[in-house]
Amino acid sequence: MLASLTAFAITSAARLITGARALWLGCTPQPVQRLYFANHSSHGDFVLLWAALPETLRRHTRPVAGADYWCKPGLREFIIRRVFNAVLIDRQRPSAEGNPLQPVLDAFAQGDSLIFFPEGTRNLGDEQLLAFKSGLYHLAAANPQVELVPVWIANLNRVMPKGRALPLPLLCTLSFGEPLHLQDDESKQAFLERARQALLNLAPKEA
């Protein structure tokens, strides 16, 4: 109850401040299993993407978040676990102890859709999009049935620049592109580059 009220408040605020306008350019909002992968420049990214989805899809779409940042007891943990029902992954774990993406694979096995940031970390520099980490490739290889949908989140880095408490009320647009799949004999490098390019193609052109 408290969690769903909080979810309502957070998504309403996100829409009020930014408009959270969704452009379904390459696909339509359908209840099929998907991995939405987006550019990452702010902690508000997944909130905005989540808020831009229709209510029915939102219930089965979970953000993938870094446990190191979000698992601090208190409000932060309540929000990420109870409100957003996030899949938490441990980005710092030494790889010998097993697959850090296991929680994500478990979520896919349950039939959930996910929100994923393939850059692995927030992009705070001047570059438009960082190189992708290999996580997206491993998820695509293990779940060929899942549609990989690129989503470009425009302007949120201006709404909430790093280290600023007060958001600016600028309009944000989310462009949903055409779904991708890993091809049969596609190498990791080629796939990651293709996925990155598909995401970049959705970005508005800078003057």
Place this chain on the structure above:
Amino acid sequence: MDHNTLSLFAGIGALLLLASLIGRLLKWRAGPAPHAVIDNLNARINAWWVMVLVIGIAFVFGKYGVIVLFYGVSFYALREFMTLTPTRRSDYPALAAAFYLALPVQYLLIAMDWYGLFSIFIPVYLFLLLPILASLGGDTTRFLERASKVQWGLMIAVYCVSAVPALMTLDIPGFEGRNLLLIAWLIIVVQLSDVLQYVCGKLFGKRKVAPNLSPSKTLEGLLGGVALATLIGAMLCWITPFTFWQAALMALTVNAMGFFGGLVMSAIKRDRGVKDWGHMIEGHGGMLDRIDSVCFAAPVFFHFVRYWWA
């Protein structure tokens, strides 16, 4: 609301009713298949009903209603402008000052009737403050360009738009307590000019008047729209402190300013590679698409009235 205001709104309602009927008739004749021009026309008419309703509600609350209404108009316009204008991370303090300082203070000053300050607050004080704030970020990349954009957006979306509610602050001898009608006259004339230019352009338009800036504007639309809107403005002189010919000249002035305002704002949109400023008004585009002509007409109208009548 007094008798004049009510009959004015009744007239607008009748006009919209007629427009809606014509829209339905055109749609009925064109058949059930989607028709870009007619569907857009109907969307525009429907949006007009909502806009007239919102303005009517603001008018019920008088001066403060109008101030709150245009505060909102300025906010949405500023937001659309800044969204389409690329700035850098170090522009945050200047943008925050635009949204959270300049915008509320400008409307507060108008509510306080403080002409001496609201007429120079943005052109002088903010003009100096914004680049100071931008310089504190220590980022010199495209500095002048960035500082100009924020200032320009504030001038258009806040300063120019606020000239409309500022009409409430004028003391016009023999016109006491009726300043709302002056606002109504300005909005009706400028917006009718836009509508009539659109209608005349669609019916008779052949020669493009500014193909690079705004391909939909035609010479026939411009002349027909401005002439008709000027005539209507003159015939509405009974709600203003103007005589018939004064009203005609004023209407011609605001219509000319409105037309050029549309051209200037189109040039910015073209340069940014978009067709509309936003999407909040169905069929019309964004707030700035609807008020671009008002932005240019209102300050000139305000100062003309203040100089010659107040």
